[in-house]
Amino acid sequence: MTQQDLKEFLDSKVEQYNTPQFIDSDPIQIPHLFTKKEDIEIAGFLSATISWGNRKSIINNCHKMMDLLEQSPFDFVMNHQESDLEKLETFVHRTFNGADFITFIKGLQHIYTNHNGLEAVFAKHATSNSLQQSIHQFKHTFFEIEHLPRTQKHISDPLKNSAAKRINMFLRWMVRPNTTKVDLGLWDSLSPAQLSCPLDVHSGNVARKLGLLDRIQNDGKALTQLDNSLRQLDVNDPVKYDFALFGLGVFEKF
Template structure:
């Protein structure tokens, strides 16, 4: 497929899948439940953290997380008691358990108390947003946590494609008035974002020759980013809707 044809084809799929009708069946449904900025970004962060496996299970378990925090995630992060933290220990989603959840609440409290919140950390200047993610992980785990909990935030500088955190950043940053991505962070440009690379988007990208590398790792992400930026340098990650939709809904 030549460049102009590929751009037109993917553009049509973006229009199809960048649609509020898909919100309810997607983890992005969770941050859409809130209106306070801090609630949105914390709910989104926690939902994205457990976003692997069956999507219905992800959404149900993310709702359980919100319920355990009294459906006021920011207030819970900042003002929880030790007794309230203990109630989180019943939670489990695949390998993310209640102790990991407690570690994440402490990490989030540390970010808001000592680093001016999630947007401020991700807005810090680094060579790329992937370097920023790596730095965020360091700051996040300055708070008390179990070593096992660290695996639940990927580090792009250790070779990970960091799919879930790149997806989270798409939710927070992109604002195209379509009603899907929340676009509440104004200090990061959509041009800086990287595509959430997973099995579905990777397979479709390879079929469309947007990606040659076989592993879904940091090198593959850099390759995909370069090719998507050639299609739209200002908003390359809009094509995530097309790649994901083609893979999940069309079996492309």
């Protein structure tokens, strides 16, 4: 398959899967429940944070998170009392537990109170073609508050060779335009050209079969290789191919 043939094939798969129907089976449906910018950001960030494992379980637990935050995530983050946090102690999704949830609420309050919000933190350290340095700096800023060491594992660090799948997915949600009513296109200060593909077992396996990736591990080095391959197909919006790779892997068992 020539590169042009590959591009045409993947473009057709993007068109097939980058539709509103995709939302029904994806945790991106959670931030779509809200209209206020900060609510969308927080709902998206928390939902992406627990997006590993069974997809039905992920979505159910994302809804539980929003219920615990009284369907007003920004107001809860900014105005909660210590007593309000007690009900969060019961939450669990795999290894993300109530103590982690409480720390994330406090970390988000710190971000919005002292650093002008999520978008500002990620935009501050962005480079022209990558947000991986931004993710590294965001993790440092987020955990400036007092926290349990165990909670740090729930935000990956690309500079420690992590593919940072979940936070790259969150950034895709926030940055890519809302032209097909899937991604939210909420952040004007960043560009789709700066995004990295949310690399997981499904997208990784499909990428290898298509010759976009040859590294065996799904780590930071593999992400860099995949980013370079996808930018050769579309330098302005390389991460649109996440829909193709994910759809081929999950829905078509490619």
